[in-house]
Every structure is written in C-alpha cells, then in structure tokens.
Amino acid sequence: MSTFDNPFDPDRNLRAGCVCGQHQSAAEHEQASALRCDPVESEEKRYEGVVASAVMRAMFPQDVARRAFLKSVGASTALAALSQFFPIKTATEVFADTGTPEKKDLKVGFIPITCATPIIMAAPLGFYSKHGLNVDVVKTAGWAVIRDKTINKEYDAAHMLAPMPIAISLGLGANAIPFTVPAIENINGQGITLAMKHKDKRDPKDWKGMKFAIPFDYSMHNYLLRYYLAENGIDPDTDVQLRSVPPPEMVANLRADNIDGFLAPDNICQRAIYDGVGFMHLLSKEIWDGHPCCSFAASKEFITTAPNSFAALTRAIVDATAYASKAENRKQIAEAIAPANYINAPVTVLEQVLTGTYADGLGGVKTDAKRVDFDPFPWQSFAVWMLTQMKRWGQIKGDVDYKAVAEQVYLATDTKKLMTEMGLSPPESAYKSFAVMGKTFDPTKPDDYVASFKIRKAS
Numbered sequence: 504m505s506t507f508d509n510p511f512d513p514d515r516n517l518r519a520g521c522v523c524g525q526h527q528s529a530a531e532h533e534q535a536s537a538l539r540c541d542p543v544e545s546e547e548k549r550y551e552g553v554v555a556s557a558v559m560r561a562m563f564p565q566d567v568a569r570r571a572f573l574k575s576v577g578a579s580t581a582l583a584a585l586s587q588f589f590p591i592k593t594a595t596e597v598f599a600d601t602g603t604p605e606k607k608d609l610k611v612g613f614i615p616i617t618c619a620t621p622i623i624m625a626a627p628l629g630f631y632s633k634h635g636l637n638v639d640v641v642k643t644a645g646w647a648v649i650r651d652k653t654i655n656k657e658y659d660a661a662h663m664l665a666p667m668p669i670a671i672s673l674g675l676g677a678n679a680i681p682f683t684v685p686a687i688e689n690i691n692g693q694g695i696t697l698a699m700k701h702k703d704k705r706d707p708k709d710w711k712g713m714k715f716a717i718p719f720d721y722s723m724h725n726y727l728l729r730y731y732l733a734e735n736g737i738d739p740d741t742d743v744q745l746r747s748v749p750p751p752e753m754v755a756n757l758r759a760d761n762i763d764g765f766l767a768p769d770n771i772c773q774r775a776i777y778d779g780v781g782f783m784h785l786l787s788k789e790i791w792d793g794h795p796c797c798s799f800a801a802s803k804e805f806i807t808t809a810p811n812s813f814a815a816l817t818r819a820i821v822d823a824t825a826y827a828s829k830a831e832n833r834k835q836i837a838e839a840i841a842p843a844n845y846i847n848a849p850v851t852v853l854e855q856v857l858t859g860t861y862a863d864g865l866g867g868v869k870t871d872a873k874r875v876d877f878d879p880f881p882w883q884s885f886a887v888w889m890l891t892q893m894k895r896w897g898q899i900k901g902d903v904d905y906k907a908v909a910e911q912v913y914l915a916t917d918t919k920k921l922m923t924e925m926g927l928s929p930p931e932s933a934y935k936s937f938a939v940m941g942k943t944f945d946p947t948k949p950d951d952y953v954a955s956f957k958i959r960k961a962s
Contacts, residue, residue: 692875693787782864
C-alpha cells in the first residue's frame with residue numbers, strides 16, 4: 504500500500520496483505536496488477552490523500568472495518584462523515600503550508616545512486632524552492648564521508664542507508680548521536696551482479712571463496728547479501744570475503760577482477776551491464792519484496808533547533824517522492840538526475856532502472872515495474888528487522904530493546920509531535936509483518952527470529 508493511494512477505495516489495503524485473496528502478499532498483488540499510477544488532479548488533492556490516509560489508518564485499525572464502512576455508505580458519504588469530526592480540509596491546508604524556515608540555506612549530502620532520486624530531483628525540479636528553501640545537494644564520495652560530514656554539521660540532512668541512522672544512534676562505528684529517519688528514500692532498488700566469467704555459476708552454493716563488494720557495513724546491501732548467502736548454506740564470514748567499496752568504485756573493481764560480484768544499488772548494477780563487465784544475478788526484491796534501501800536522515804538536534812526548516816524539507820521530500828512514484832514521470836526524472844553534478848550516468852542506464860525494463864547482461868530483456876519504488880513511510884518494523892541482523896552478525900551484542908531503538912530513530916518523537924501540530928494523526932501502528940525469502944518476520948518476536956537462523960555469529 505503506497506502512502507499516495509486512495510484511502511477511500513474500499514478495495515485498497517491500508518496495511519499488509521493481499522486484498523483480492525489471490526496473492527500471498529500485497530506486493531505480489533500489486534506486481535500482478537502492474538504499476539498503478541492514477542493521475543492526481545492537483546497538489547492539493549495529493550496532500551488531501553496523504554492526510555486522509557493518516558486519518559483512515561488511525562480511525563480504522565482493521566481494514567475489514569474500513570472496507571465494511573466504505574461499502575455501506577460509499578466514498579463520498581464517508582468523506583463527508585469523516586470531515587464532520589476531523590477537519591481534513593484544514594489539516595490539508597496546514598500540511599501544505601509551513602512556518603518560515605529558521606534556516607533557508609541548507610546543505611543535503613547524497614551518494615550518486617538512483618536511491619537518492621527524491622533528494623536529488625527535488626533540486627532541479629523545484630520542490631525545495633517551492634517550500635521556501637535554498638538547498639544545495641552535495642554529491643559525496645562514500646557513506647563514511649556522508650556520515651562524518653552530517654555528524655560534523657557540514658550537512659544539515661543527508662541521504663543515508665536505512666540502517667545508518669540506527670548505527671549512529673547506537674554509537675556503532677562512530678560516537679553515539681541521536682539521529683532520526685523522517686522518510687524512507689526508496690524501497691527495493693538493489694541487485695546482485697556477478698562478473699561475466701561467472702555466468703554459468705548461478706547456484707550460490709558454488710560461491711565459496713568468492714569476493715563480494717558491499718557499500719557499507721551498516722547497509723541493507725550487507726544484510727540482504729548475508730541473508731541470501733546463509734539461506735544457501737554459505738557462511739558470509741568464513742566461506743566468502745565481503746569488502747566495503749563505495750558504489751561509484753564497484754564497476755571498476757569488477758572490471759579489474761578485484762571482486763567477483765557485488766550487491767549494490769541498481770544503477771551500479773545496470774552500469775556494469777551497460778559496460779559489459781557483469782550480469783544481473785537477481786534483484787534484491789527477489790529476496791525481500793518491498794524492503795527499505797536508503798533513507799532521508801537528520802540529527803535530532805537539527806530537528807529541534809530548526810523545526811520549520813525540517814518540516815519544509817520533509818514536505819519537499821514527500822512531494823518529490825510522490826512525483827517519483829509515478830511511472831509516467833520516470834523518464835523525465837532520469838534526464839534530470841543524469842548530469843555530472845548529480846549521478847553522472849548515461850540516461851539510458853537510469854531509464855532502465857527507473858522504468859524497470861532492462862537488459863540483464865545475458866542477452867535477455869526483463870520488465871519489472873517495481874524494480875525500484877518510492878514510498879516514504881518509515882515503518883518501525885523495518886528498523887526492528889535491521890536490529891535483528893545487527894545482532895545476528897555480531898554488530899551489536901547482548902540484550903537489545905528493539906522497540907525503543909526503532910521508535911527513537913524511525914518516526915521519532917519530534918516527528919510525531921510535528922505531525923500532531925500539523926493536525927495529522929500518525930498511523931496507529933508502525934509495525935507490520937513481512938517475508939524475507941519466504942520466512943515470515945514477526946516484529947513482536949525479534950529474539951526468536953534471530954535464534955531461528957542456523958548460520959549466525961555466536962553472541
């Protein structure tokens with residue numbers, strides 16, 4: 504369920520699960536239904552949809568009750584009834600309007616990959632200026648650099664890997680500083696690419712001794728590759744080598760035979776195919792469909808000292824994410840983010856990633872509209888899953904208060920307060936279950952989940 508879908512459609516599901524009953528998950532249902540991008544009449548309508556989604560989630564915790572209500576009275580009557588006791592129009596106006604930013608000139612760091620699309624495109628397409636901000640989006644060489652520059656306040660906010668704000672908040676790899684994730688940058692959008700010499704070596708059980716690149720230790724790339732290897736009987740700590748390599752350097756390392764493959768952001772995968780040095784083994788959505796990839800992150804200090812600037816930034820990102828979520832805009836976005844000061848990649852490479860019709864490097868052309876997608880809601884269950892993998896692979900030891908950490912970093916207290924002040928009702932629950940390689944994750948039983956894996960580091 505996208506944040507931008509129509510909450511007054513009784514056939515839409517506001518939570519996990521397939522609405523037609525023919526698919527195991529909502530993701531499968533949506534894939535079967537192809538990319539659904541109904542045109543939005545106006546920006547006001549889009550804001551109203553975002554507000555109404557939040558209200559409907561709060562009022563109807565169970566989709567069954569919401570569907571029954573909508574089918575009994577109809578969408579128009581439901582909207583009128585809802586508006587009698589919740590000022591949706593007023594809330595929409597408040598959401599669309601923000602106070603004067605305390606700081607208008609901001610720097611936002613990003614890594615040149617398609618995951619940063621909403622942050623990057625918000626500049627050339629005017630979403631930051633629309634909200635009264637002068638944002639300098641700064642291309643940055645690697646994740647450790649972007650972490651350090653954000654911690655040192657050279658950047659006001661930044662594009663980060665989804666687990667990075669959790670790691671920073673816990674003091675993993677840096678001093679512990681409270682960070683927050685007001686928005687997920689993208690979902691899916693990664694893949695496992697292998698060197699051409701391995702095109703006949705498709706069974707992961709045959710990968711012992713191989714060298715793989717990942718962009719950062721605290722990344723979904725690391726956790727998904729480890730998960731995939733372990734499910735195929737390969738211990739990622741003893742049977743293969745995992746090396747942290749900045750995404751822009753991965754294709755060169757593959758070409759130079761320094762590595763056998765990588766799990767990387769999609770445009771890096773597609774660039775290896777475009778250059779003829781690699782092929783797509785699988786998309787990361789084949790491991791976990793709908794997984795988070797990157798995030799939009801800011802320190803708690805920035806949010807509390809410049810709340811209006813933070814609100815304006817968040818609105819710009821929500822605007823940009825809504826625009827990026829629509830298939831008809833993807834080609835324009837590919838052209839906007841391709842220049843050297845942004846991603847510096849051929850437009851055709853970015854189009855293949857963003858449209859989902861792509862060469863696989865083995866002579867085939869595949870189509871998957873959800874190869875990369877954009878939905879900003881920062882589910883706290885995503886954070887709990889990342890914490891289970893940090894514990895599974897020895898990055899954190901001892902007891903973990905999963906819920907407390909997830910709620911501190913994802914949809915943080917200050918963000919909830921901001922939403923309340925805007926007249927919004929945050930979702931009643933920010934937790935949902937999902938499946939990774941067919942194994943169901945219950946966010947209420949994280950320790951049982953960690954203990955269920957045969958391959959893991961001893962705690």
